[in-house]
Every structure is written in C-alpha cells, then in structure tokens.
Amino acid sequence: xxxxxxxxxxxxxxxxxxxxxxxxxxxxxxxxxxxxxxxxxxxxxxxxxxxxxxxxxxxxxxxxxxxxxxxxxxxxxxxxxxxxxxxxxxxxxxxxxxxxxxxxxxxxxxxxxxxxxxxxxxxxxxxxxxxxxxxxxxxxxxxxxxxxxxxxxxxxxxxxxxxxxxxxxxxxxxxxxxxxxxxxxxxxxxxxxxxxxxxxxxxxxxxxxxxxxxxxxxxxxxxxxxxxxxxxxxxxxxxxxxxxxxxxxxxxxxxxxxxxxxxxxxxxxxxxxxxxxxxxxxxxxxxxxxxxxxxxxxxxxxxxxxxxxxxxxxxxxxxxxxxxxxxxxxxxxxxxxxxxxxxxxxxxxxxxxxxxxxxxxxxxxxxxxxxxxxxxxxxxxxxxxxxxxxxxxxxxxxxxxxxxxxxxxxxxxxxxxxxxxxxxxxxxxxxxxxxxxxxxxxxxxxxxxxxxxxx
Numbered sequence: 001x002x003x004x005x006x007x008x009x010x011x012x013x014x015x016x017x018x019x020x021x022x023x024x025x026x027x028x029x030x031x032x033x034x035x036x037x038x039x040x041x042x043x044x045x046x047x048x049x050x051x052x053x054x055x056x057x058x059x060x061x062x063x064x065x066x067x068x069x070x071x072x073x074x075x076x077x078x079x080x081x082x083x084x085x086x087x088x089x090x091x092x093x094x095x096x097x098x099x100x101x102x103x104x105x106x107x108x109x110x111x112x113x114x115x116x117x118x119x120x121x122x123x124x125x126x127x128x129x130x131x132x133x134x135x136x137x138x139x140x141x142x143x144x145x146x147x148x149x150x151x152x153x154x155x156x157x158x159x160x161x162x163x164x165x166x167x168x169x170x171x172x173x174x175x176x177x178x179x180x181x182x183x184x185x186x187x188x189x190x191x192x193x194x195x196x197x198x199x200x201x202x203x204x205x206x207x208x209x210x211x212x213x214x215x216x217x218x219x220x221x222x223x224x225x226x227x228x229x230x231x232x233x234x235x236x237x238x239x240x241x242x243x244x245x246x247x248x249x250x251x252x253x254x255x256x257x258x259x260x261x262x263x264x265x266x267x268x269x270x271x272x273x274x275x276x277x278x279x280x281x282x283x284x285x286x287x288x289x290x291x292x293x294x295x296x297x298x299x300x301x302x303x304x305x306x307x308x309x310x311x312x313x314x315x316x317x318x319x320x321x322x323x324x325x326x327x328x329x330x331x332x333x334x335x336x337x338x339x340x341x342x343x344x345x346x347x348x349x350x351x352x353x354x355x356x357x358x359x360x361x362x363x364x365x366x367x368x369x370x371x372x373x374x375x376x377x378x379x380x381x382x383x384x385x386x387x388x389x390x391x392x393x394x395x396x397x398x399x400x401x402x403x404x405x406x407x408x409x410x411x412x413x414x415x416x417x418x419x420x421x422x423x424x425x426x427x428x429x430x431x432x433x434x435x436x437x438x439x440x441x442x443x444x445x446x447x448x449x450x451x452x453x454x455x
Contacts, residue, residue, distance in 0.1 A: 001239070002127045004170070005035035006228040010043035010198035011220040012062075013079065014051030016264045018222030019065060021251040025225055026069050035229070037125040040069060043198035044077025044137060044176035049440075050337040050377040052268030052330065058088045061264070063096050071098040073121060075135030075174040077199060081105065082140060083339050085438040086147045090116060101135035101174055103161040106150040114149070120164040129236050132165025134158075135174035138181075138199055143416075146437035154181065162189065169236040172196065179217070186213035193238055194228060207243030216243035223248050272330035278449040279326050286318040286335065288385055294318045294335065298441075299387040301448035302413040306344040306436065310389050310399060311413035312359070316371065316382025317441070326455060329446070336442035339375040343416045344434040349406040351430035353397050359384050360391065362423045374420040381421075387413075415441065 007029050009022065030038050046066060047059040054062055059080065066074070074096075076089075084092060093100050093116045102117035113119060123131040136154060144151035154177065165171050171192045175182050178200040186195060187210060194214045197204075203219035207228075218226035224245040231240040288295040295315060303311035320335045347355070366381040390398045397404040404410075416435045419427050427433065436444075 002037075002125065002129060002232040002236075003035040004037050004039070004125065004129070004131070004230040004232070005029075005033050006039045006041060006172075006194075006196075006230070008041045008043060008196050008216065008218060008226040008228070009046075009222065010176075010196070010218055010226075011045045011077065011201055012042075012222045013045055013048035013220065014054045014062060015221040016051065016053070016065075017261045018248050020257040020260055021248050021253065022222050022225055023065075023069060024254075025246065025248075025251050029227070030070075036127060039072045039123065039131075041133075041172075041174055041196060042066065042071055042074035043174050043196050044075050045079045045198065046074070046077070047083065048079050048377075049083050049339060051265075052272055052333060053264050054268070055333055055337075056268045056271035056329075058084060059092050060095070061268075063093060067095070067097045072123070073099050073101050073133055073135070073174065075102050075176055076100060076105070076117075076137050077176045078138055078140060079339070081137060081149070082143055082147065086149065089147075090114070092116065101133055102137060103134055104136050104139060104152040104154065104157040105144070106152060108145065108148045108150045111150060119161050122165060122168060127232075127236075129170065129232060130168040131170045131172060132168030133172045133174060134161040134165060135176075136161075137176040138178065143435060143437070146435055154185070158185065158189070162191065166191075169232070170194075170230065170238065175199075178202075179215075182215055182217075183210050186210035186215060189213075194230075194241065194243075196226070196228070203245060204243065205245050214241045214243055218245050269330050272333055273328045275329040276455055277327050277329060277332060277446050278453040279455045280322060280324050280449070280453055283324040284322040286315075286321050288315045288383060294322055295385055297449070297452075298445055299385065299413075301445045302342050302415075302441070303387055304448065305342055305444045306411070306413035308344055308411040308413035310410065311387040312384060312389070312418075313387075313415070314366070314382045314384055316376075316378050316380040319378055327449070332442045332446045336440070336445065337377040338417070338441060339377070340415050340417045340441045341375075341439065342436045342441060342444050343414045343419060344436060345412045345414050345427060345431040346409055346434075347412070347426070347431045349399075349404045349408045349410060351426055352399070352410050352412070353404060353406065354430070355412075355424060355426040356389060356391065356397050357395070358424045358426055366423065371421070375417050 047062040103119040197217040201220035371381040
C-alpha cells in the first residue's frame with residue numbers, strides 16, 4: 001500500500017493568536033507522518049485586513065508566515081481577491097515559496113489567467129503516483145469586475161481544469177466555493193477524489209462522503225487543522241480515504257506564545273500609526289447622539305464621495321471614538337476595520353419609499369442584532385441613521401425637506417454591505433448600484449478628514 005497524507009488549513013482570517021500552535025502541529029505532523037508522501041495545502045482567506053498587521057503590510061505578513069510552514073500549494077479566498085486592489089493582489093505572492101492554484105480568475109483586459117496563478121499542478125509521489133490538484137475561488141461576479149478582474153463561473157471552468165488532470169491517479173480540488181457548491185460538484189464529478197473546502201466556515205470533524213467523493217473542511221479562524229489520509233494499491237487506485245480535524249484548543253500552549261502574538265499586533269499598530277491622517281479639533285464620539293459624533297462626519301464623507309442626494313449609515317460600524325489631536329491610519333482602522341465599501345444607489349422615488357419602509361420595519365431588530373460576515377467586522381448592526389431622509393407619522397417620506405416624488409430618480413450614498421445583507425431587498429431588486437472600489441469605507445472617511453482637518 002502507498003500512503004499519502006495531506007494536512008490543510010482554511011479561512012485563517014489573520015487570527016495570529018492560533019498560529020504558534022498550528023505551526024508546531026504542522027511541523028510535527030510532517031516529521032512524524034508515517035505516510036510515504038506528505039502535502040500541506042491552504043484553501044484561502046488566510047488574510048483579513050481586520051488584523052492591523054495584515055492591513056499595514058497588505059497581507060505580505062501573512063505570506064511570510066505561510067512560507068515558514070512550506071505549503072505545497074494554496075488557492076485564494078475572497079479576502080485575498082476582493083480585500084486587495086488589483087495591483088496588491090498581483091504582487092501578494094511575489095515572495096511566496098508555494099504555487100497559487102487558481103483556475104477561474106482572469107485579467108479583464110488580456111483575458112489571460114492571473115499572472116500569480118496556475119490552473120492546476122501535478123505532484124508526483126515517490127512511488128510515481130500522479131496527484132492532480134486544481135483550485136477555484138467563489139465567483140463574486142458583481143465585485144471582481146470592479147477591480148478589473150474577469151472572474152469565471154464554476155460550470156464554465158471546472159470541466160477545463162479537470163481536463164488538465166484527467167490522466168492523474170488522484171484528483172484533488174482546493175475549493176474556496178462553500179459547502180453547497182462542494183456537494184454539488186461531488187455529485188456531478190465523481191472523478192474528483194477529494195474536495196478540500198472552505199469559504200462557508202463549515203467543519204467536517206470526520207469528513208463527509210458524497211457520491212464517493214471525500215469532502216474535508218477545517219472550519220474557521222485556525223480553530224482546527226485538517227488531515228486527510230489516502231491509501232493506494234499497487235495499481236495506484238485509492239482503496240481507502242478518510243479525513244479528520246484536530247482542534248487547535250487541544251494543542252499545547254508554550255510560554256513564548258503570548259509574547260509572539262502581542263508582537264504581531266503591536267507591529268501592525270506601529271506601522272499604521274506612522275501614517276498620519278488629520279488633526280481633529282474635538283474628539284469624535286461613536287455615540288451618534290453626541291454633539292461631535294463620528295456618524296455625522298461620516299455621513300457627510302460618504303454623501304460627498306458618492307455625490308448623492310441622501311446618505312444612510314448604521315451606528316454599529318463605528319467601534320471606538322476618534323480622539324482629539326493627530327489621528328493616524330491606526331485610529332481609522334480601530335474604528336472601521338470592516339471590508340466594506342461605499343455604494344452609490346440610484347432608484348426612483350417609489351422604490352426609495354419602499355426601501356425606507358424596509359429600513360423602518362427592520363430598525364428595532366437591527367438595533368441590537370449581532371451581525372456577522374458580509375465584510376462586517378464589528379459586533380452589532382446598530383441604529384440606522386439618515387442624512388436627508390425624514391418620515392412623518394403617515395409614512396410620507398421627505399428628501400431634503402421636499403416631499404418625495406415617486407417618479408423622480410434619487411441617488412443614495414449607502415454601503416455594499418447593505419446590498420449583501422438580506423434586510424433591504426429593494427436595493428438589489430430596484431437599485432442601480434455602483435460599488436465604489438477599491439477604497440474601503442475607512443479610506444473614504446480618512447480622505448475626508450484629511451481634507452477638512454489638515455495637519
């Protein structure tokens with residue numbers, strides 16, 4: 001029997017607090033493995049700009065840490081793909097000592113596969129078994145084109161990349177597509193032996209077998225590490241395959257871990273703090289009721305940036321006060337760590353009315369709702385605050401003091417986050433939406449403060 005062992009990570013999201021234990025686990029697994037061949041793969045979203053060090057280095061710090069573990073290959077997640085500008089992503093892996101396997105991200109202009117990626121890779125074991133590895137990332141068709149990428153749909157690309165590895169003895173898919181898509185692919189393509197999944201943060205403690213395809217997944221944030229074991233007979237046919245995960249909480253903590261973790265956080269904050277932005281005459285409070293609130297300044301910032309008639313923001317976005325005096329990129333990152341962009345929405349008055357009614361209907365629920373994902377990195381959604389929108393007790397809506405004209409077009413400064421959450425369907429149904437990439441909300445707000453309160 002030939003034995004092949006695969007260790008995998010996914011959706012680490014810059015949770016550096018788990019890296020020391022994971023690093024030791026992987027190094028020990030490599031040294032003690034009784035398999036004939038050992039491979040290490042990452043399935044994307046290794047970086048997240050919510051971490052100061054990832055923000056300050058544009059993810060380069062994450063790649064340096066991955067290099068230490070000698071990954072055999074990785075694919076990208078939406079945090080790498082959409083959390084970076086086109087140029088930043090192009091150069092994210094310049095110093096990586098591992099290949100990026102990714103078959104569905106193309107340059108918009110040349111229609112060629114992204115320069116940093118390869119569509120597939122064939123690994124040859126000591127016993128000359130050929131392992132074909134392919135990689136795919138979630139095709140966010142609304143947002144990748146805003147960064148000048150041509151993202152291809154899975155049904156169009158998967159047959160092509162499978163053709164590259166059709167003669168291999170083992171076929172493995174590195175999938176940053178989510179559990180539903182993985183199951184669908186397993187049912188449609190039983191020629192794939194293993195799908196290592198991610199994106200939806202699902203955890204398969206003992207794997208899952210679908211149509212003869214082994215699905216593996218290790219959850220999120222480095223809370224688990226996945227292991228896959230394959231056994232092949234002398235004809236290079238798989239006779240046994242299984243998967244399991246090891247909780248990071250079960251791994252030994254060393255006395256030096258805490259100091260290392262704090263060092264990564266401090267290093268990132270120091271780098272961000274070196275980039276000065278503005279000089280505030282007063283502390284801006286994250287309490288939207290305050291006389292000097294971040295909310296009012298931010299509403300002005302997004303409204304001006306989007307050149308919109310009105311603006312809407314939610315109070316849960318702002319995590320801290322902005323202190324009086326010199327503020328830096330660190331301060332902006334502290335209060336707005338989200339991967340969220342300003343969005344300019346155009347819709348007719350009747351649809352504006354319906355959108356406002358949706359917001360009013362959900363207001364009480366959202367006030368304390370613990371929001372997760374869709375770019376949000378805070379705790380609660382919070383209170384919806386309008387700029388230029390008022391409502392009377394008869395549900396009449398007024399735009400900048402004038403009664404809403406149901407046939408007139410209006411522009412609203414919103415956030416792409418409001419498009420992706422399910423509470424305001426009128427945005428997607430009736431809005432003409434322009435997501436204003438590549439700047440994050442904190443970048444837009446910082447530029448506004450820099451202009452209004454120069455140092």
